[in-house]
Amino acid sequence: MMVVFSGSQPFLFSQVKDTITEKEVSRIIHYLASDSLKGRGNGRPELLKAGEFIGDEFRKNNLQPLPGFPEYFIPFRPFGGSKKAVGDSLYWNGNYTPPGQFIYIHPVPGNYLEKNLRDFRVIKLDSAFSENILEQFSGDSSSLLIWTNRKQANGKSFFPEMIEMPPGGIKHNLLLVYAEKTPDSLLLRGNTSLYSMLEYNIAGILPGKSKPDEVIIFSAHYDHEGVYGSRPDSIMNGANDDASGTTALLALANYFSKRNDNERTIMFCAFAGEELGLLGSQDFVTTLTNLKKIIAGINIEMIGIPQFGHNKVFITGERYSNLPDILRRSLRKNGIYVRDDPDEKKQLFSRSDNYSFVVNGVPFHTIMASDDDDPCYHQPCDEVRRIDIPNMTHIIKAIAASAGTLINGKQTPWRIAPSLLPKNN
Ligand SMILES: [Zn+2]
Known part of the structure; x- marks a missing residue:
């Protein structure tokens, strides 16, 4: 049950276990999916509150801001011309x-x-x-x-x-x-x-020890659908979508900062504006000066509901690069079975932030344990009480261990050929 981590300590599943705990996962997802954050709606103050929490976690884990940026928060204008008129x-x-x-x-x-x-x-x-x-x-x-x-x-x-x-x-x-x-x-x-009203992508790095110019990204989106209507429970908590992925992101930041032995640079990105059409990640890629430095990306979505059974995930866009295959093998060794992408017609590959990188040739795929067939997808019932914390914790641990050969520079997936992507996106 291990992936060899050359040049330093081996990448042992038992070590992952000590850092990524159910207690920690539970703490983070309970906050992100709480009613007090009112569904983390775009343009709402609670989204900024969620962002502050994420920034605090990055700080606790000693992540550095991206080179050239003074802090983790990278602003973008999600709606172009939308303004708050306080000065008029x-x-x-x-x-x-x-x-x-x-x-x-x-x-x-x-x-x-x-x-x-x-x-x-x-x-x-x-x-x-x-x-x-x-x-x-x-x-x-x-x-x-x-x-x-x-x-x-x-x-x-x-x-x-x-x-x-x-x-x-x-x-x-x-x-x-x-x-x-x-x-x-x-x-x-x-x-x-x-x-002008701004939103923020939040990004931090752990600089690589020997290959700082080669970057592996972990990402998730922290926005959701906010509050709709005036039913007794109108808060779209988005526990599975995508507080679960954001929780994984923070748990991974904690884990890799404690290891402190990554050969490649690891970048952790929490995107806003995803639910509006990948607006945060689309802006973010334009702020990166050299996308060739991004060796691979793993986006994490909806891992809180074991829709296909325990210890099972799928990886979107599996035929567009060999990154899913690399991950499939290593996840298997860590007790997570990767089933086939459930339905290409759903176009899940192009429906999350990974795709903003994919169109630029970066092998960047999304790991998911459930999809929009989940009955609470984009419903007020997407609440933390439905989340399977032990299963989700196992998935996060397995991702941490399975990314070892990417992070130590042993494996490099192929670039994606944008000309081969489906035309209807
Ligand atoms: Zn989502």
Whole structure:
């Protein structure tokens, strides 16, 4: 039950056991999937809170920021033009309107501007604002003023702290206002560029001892679906998707930092914006100066539910590189059986953050123990009480041990040929 780790101590499963424990796995996943993080929704403050937790764990394990970055947190703008309008001022019928009663969204950052009522197409809502409303106007070329005198509807307040853009985004100015009376005049002074909403990918490294320019990545996404509707349990906790993978990521960071003998550099990445279409990882690859240095990547998703039985996982995209084969053999030695990718039609290979690297030729695959056939996939019932902690812990230990030949530089998988990838992605 071991993988030989040349030049230093052997890669013993028993050592893995001592560092990666059920207790530790349980601690991390209970926090990430807790109701207090409200489903780690994109654009919500709780996502930043989850990110702070991840940063603290990285710090505890003495990870270093990526070269050229001052800290683990690497910002990106998930929705392009979405802004928080705290710095804008609005006069409505001559009266000052407090910042909490309006949001102004401007697609071009950095413009100070003044606008009057005649600059807008005015739409009155008879309900509280909801993001679906924007869908109707995504093709509209005029500046929109959407206002309502309904502060609450269905238990939700007038507008959320953050607006999610409809597909394709909003191309024009959008002003959302809560007000008592129909506007006869308005004066808007916009300065939204100062208030861009950011999200963060979180990345840290353990520099390699002898091959620091060769990098192995472990990744998972820490965002999920937030809170939907007003049912008694409306929190989409995302325990399996993907608090489980994020927990694995942190447990692996702890394990490899304690070993402190990696020949290649190990990079640990927690991505945001995955549920919006891999937005975090797509931005992240553009911040890396040389993707040729990324030798291999292992993304971890939905390992908390043993959908195919205990000690069983699958690896997505198994025919696009030989990394799945390398992992299959070593996982087997560590008591984890790798079954076939359940259904190519589901395109699981292209549905997680690994794919942002794959299209650039990096052999980067996702290890999963369940998929979207799980009845609680993207449902409020994806809760930590359903997670099989012992099985999940076993999978994490096996991944730690099985990555040994990649991390010590003994094995290098083939690059992926992007021209051979399915065309429909
Ligand atoms: Zn996921």
